[in-house]
Amino acid sequence: MGGTAWKLSALGLALLLALLAPLAGGCGAEASTDGTQTLEGAEQLMEGDFSELSRGSASKQKIGIALEVEDGEAMPLRVRAGQTFYINQIDIRTSLSATTDEGVSGLNRTGDFACLGWNGVKLVDESFDLLAGEEGFKRRRFYRDAAWMDVPSAFTVEPVDDQGRLTGLPILLFAGSDDRHESDDFFVRRFGAIQWTYDCQTSTNCTGAQSYLEEGLLELRNARTAAQGKTITLNAKTKALRLRWTLRPFAPYTIPVEQVEKPKYDYGFSIEATPVTPPRKDGTYAPGTNVSFRLTLKDGAGKRLHPQGSLPTYNEVIFGSNEPGIQYYRAFFDPTATYYRRKHRERMLMSQIIGPAQRIQPIRSVVELDTFLAPPDVQTIATIQRDGVYSQFRTFPAANKLFGGAFESDHAGWAAPVSDTWSYQLPPDALPGTYLVTTKGRRTYLGEDIPYTQTIEIQVGTPQRTTPVLTTGPCNSCHSQGGELSKVLHANDNRAACAGCHAPLGFELEGPVFVRVHFIHSRSDRFDVSPAQCSKCHLTKESVQRTSKAACLSCHKSYPASHVQKFGPIENMYVGGGRESFQQCTGSCHTTHPQSGL
Structure with a gap:
């Protein structure tokens, strides 16, 4: 087993250095988005080099499990003893408190995502909570386009014993890049950063604020069909899962695993x-x-x-x-x-x-x-x-x-x-x-x-x-x-x-499905047509003719100055304004949508 462990280290190091050399030069290094082919070839290498390791008997139905890391600490995992599983969800979060408005710059200095490659990061959306908290009103600013958020990356998951030695065949999971590819192992991929401001004076003004939280977030979920076939079967010696991310090649997370022999309930819901x-x-x-x-x-x-x-x-x-x-x-x-x-x-x-x-x-x-x-x-x-x-x-x-x-x-x-x-x-x-x-x-x-x-x-x-x-x-x-x-x-x-x-709630106006669908698909680079092409989702011309702030500004981020003068400035990234956002603006304008295909 010692030889096998050495093989993993050698293969992993070669893979990571080949893929991520541009990111390994320190904070602020320019990132390369090349490397997808390197990732796609790595799985065959891994299968060959570890052919002597058995996946174990998949006698039980395979179960999708969720892995979580909070501020560098891997959350312990309890699973049924001997279970066969695939990875259905990975959540990694890093955070820090700040007293000055520096956006999310602190994340480049401190925490798990420091020096991943933050060049290119920019503010893309912001919103205020409609209800005030103990400190005041709360603002959220959302950041994207940092190099690490788009560069192709991957995870390996290794079952190990209490000495860190492999107890089974590792699996390689492709997180992909911001654009969707067939090789991606997860349907949902969300990499981003958020700045929270907790002590804003009003629901539109954060002047003088001194209470901030900066967050970096990685969300992968809903394993695709191919990823559901990448399974690990636990044996009695397995005490942990070692989670390696190609963007942090020298700092794996060790997730403690407790195997429950005879759980009271079954999986499923x-x-x-x-x-x-x-x-x-x-x-x-x-x-x-x-x-x-x-x-x-x-x-x-x-x-x-x-x-x-x-x-x-x-x-x-x-x-x-x-x-x-x-x-x-x-x-x-x-x-x-x-x-x-x-x-x-x-x-x-x-x-x-x-x-x-x-x-x-x-x-x-x-x-x-x-x-x-x-x-x-x-x-x-x-x-x-x-x-x-x-x-x-x-x-x-x-x-x-x-x-x-x-x-x-x-x-x-x-x-x-x-x-x-x-x-x-x-x-x-x-x-x-x-x-x-x-x-x-x-x-x-x-x-x-x-x-x-x-x-x-x-x-x-x-x-x-x-x-x-x-x-x-x-x-x-x-x-x-x-x-x-x-x-x-x-x-x-x-x-x-x-x-x-x-339905739209007084404290969460973005409730309606049409608001959320517009918002998600207009923000996601994994939606493979222009959001302007309404016919990709809408079946009839009439279905795009009910004009309101909520209908339009859940997708669009701006509208003409004449609209600002008539309908007010955009104050809500989801619906444009307040509760008036759901009222019909007009029955005579916007009867067609450019490039809609309808």
Whole structure:
């Protein structure tokens, strides 16, 4: 085994020096983006040089696991003993505090990402949180285009014993560059930096601020089909995984591994929302009916993750012992930002009803914070009269406890019991048709971090099933090979079942799906057509003719001076302005979009 370990060191050193010589010259060195061929040839070399190492018996189903490093410390990993797995997610974060406004320059001096190659870094977006914190208003500035963020890079993952000796065949994973390539091993690749300013005077002014945090972030997730075949099988001697990144060739991370012999639960996750209120004899519910549901969370073998009648409290999930791995919203402690920061780690458990299906459309009415904090556990967010569609949703725990607890000094809401039943009140004038009830959540268990969404249908007023009319698609022209909608985001491939949860919130205006889709695809270099080509996603000319700040400025970063004079300056990187951003600007202008293809 000593000879094998030497081979890995020699091969790895040769590979890394060949690929990254331009980055090894110290801080500020110019970076080369050449090296993709070197990376693509390395896997064959590794397979040949380590042919004497066995991958082990893959007797158990292979599981995608998540690896995490925080400020240089690798988070310990607990997995089922003898498990075969592939790497589905890598999160690496480095941070430092500052008292002066230096952008993210401190990250080039201190921490894990120091001297990676920061030349070219620039500010590309900024936003203010709509609610003030203890120090004041909070601003986030987002930085991209540093050399290290775009240069091709790769990871090796090596199973090792307590002496650092190999216990199995390493795997090589291609992180790729900012542009998408077939050789990439992950569907989602987000490398960036953020400057947080915590003590701004107002929601638009940070003059005199002295409290800053600088972050460097690496996010890889949703292993592509080829990467799912790159597996490691643990044996009894495996005590750690050594994670090597080609941009830090001489400083690997060692992730401690604890193997659990007989875990109480299995891998996998499923959600069942079952109607408790029986329908009428014809299988329908009458308008005005209060329809109750019961939530059941299970592992992949069908075992319940909680007793019938209750779910764990918020405190038990976030701070206590949560053996089954149930997850609740945690952005109070690990803030998220659409596209730029860790939306996959938000982990909200919630449900919605929306209908009738034939009327489903985006919801543009703003849901106020007061609505979240009010006593009802279920929030009405859309009505037929106002929004053209009816919708309600609820979070688990209920929003008044979940978000209300954040405003209580003793956080009493976080200790409150959580029921597994709830009711949706159909309006007395509910239009006949099919109504969608969707529940989504996330589970983290023994290294696995996965989402799940279930949608069921109920018939209201008629047994005749009705269907949504979607004006966008097909998403699978890009979302494939591990990036299917059934795997990314909330693992929900029913796009009609999104609008109820994704309404604009008074404290998070970027909620609607059309805002997030525009924003993500216009910022990503991995979207392989111009965002101006609306026909890549939109199916009809009419579907691009509802003009509003939110529709336009979720994609565009500027508009003409005449628009600034008439509609105001751009103050929100997601929707342009405030709650007026969802109002129709005009029915006479912007009836076509240049280069749209429609």
